[in-house]
Amino acid sequence: MQAKTIVAPLERIRILFQTSHSHFTQYSTHWNGLIKAARHIRTSYGISALFKGHSASLVRVFPYAGINFLAYEQFRVAIIASGAPKKEAPWRRFLCGSMAGATATLVTYPLELIRTRLAFETVQKNPSSWIGISRKIYLEGGGSGSFSNLYRGIAPTMLGILPYAGTSFLTHDLLRDWLRTPALAPYTLEAQAQSSTRLTAVAQLSCGAVAGIVAQTISYPIDIIRRRMQVESVGDTKSSILKTARRIFLERGVRGFYVGLTIGYVKMAPMVATSFYVYGRMKQFLGLIE
Secondary structure (H helix, E strand, O other): OHHHHHHHHHHHHHHHHHOOOOOOHHHHOOOOHHHHHHHHHHHHHOHHHHHOOHHHHHHHHHHHHHHHHHHHHHHHHHHOOOOOHHHOOHHHHHHHHHHHHHHHHHHHHHHHHHHHHHHHOOOOOOOOOHHHHHHHHHHOOOOOOOHHHHHOOHHHHHHHHHHHHHHHHHHHHHHHHHHOOOOOHHHHEOOOOOOOOOEOHHHHHHHHHHHHHHHHHHHHHHHHHHHHHHHOOHHHOOOOHHHHHHHHHHHHHHHHHHOOHHHHHHHHHHHHHHHHHHHHHHHHHOOOOO
């Protein structure tokens, strides 16, 4: 939670860059655009505006992380038979990670949409509250409202989470196995640990950081597309994933699919590293692994 709070301003600016917000497009192409965008938000809306939508992110992180890791373990049991090294194939690990990420995303997606819409909003008078933005999304499109509105942009999100989660778990597990090899063991394993396979804190954090960077790089273009679809009005949501991708390409070319990627690295590397580290240490503390 502390880590997400620290990087919350970065995440808000990244969302504004990803969605090509009219007030911030000018900053996204500059090498110091992050600093300029942060200064713009602070002077125009106040320091608190840098954390807009962060509460929704905090509420989402607990169920998402819990479901994600729980689902991964359950899928491992179902897909990768215990005690069968031959079944520890990379594609099986990737599949388990992808399915776990998809499961967690489906359950918590409305909070992700609310967080994005709050972060995108830049009105100075009467800014939307949680309840206000939720009601607005629910009623968009006329009529009496639709619960399906809370899942706007779910298609590109699912397309993005499958390679992201799969690559993240796969990369982490492969690196973890590699650091346990005899050649690296003297430098990566805890000397005083009862188990001969327990990685040091630095080694565990490194696995998670690299996993986050690799996964972010692979899935980032689809992340741009989903952000754009999330903030579009209902009248524009008829645009398909391909139409949205075409619009982004016509606006900014290939670079348009990587706007804010550097910010993503700054955020995701420590976030993923911390997540995997805490997850592994908690399993040891609870006696689930040696």
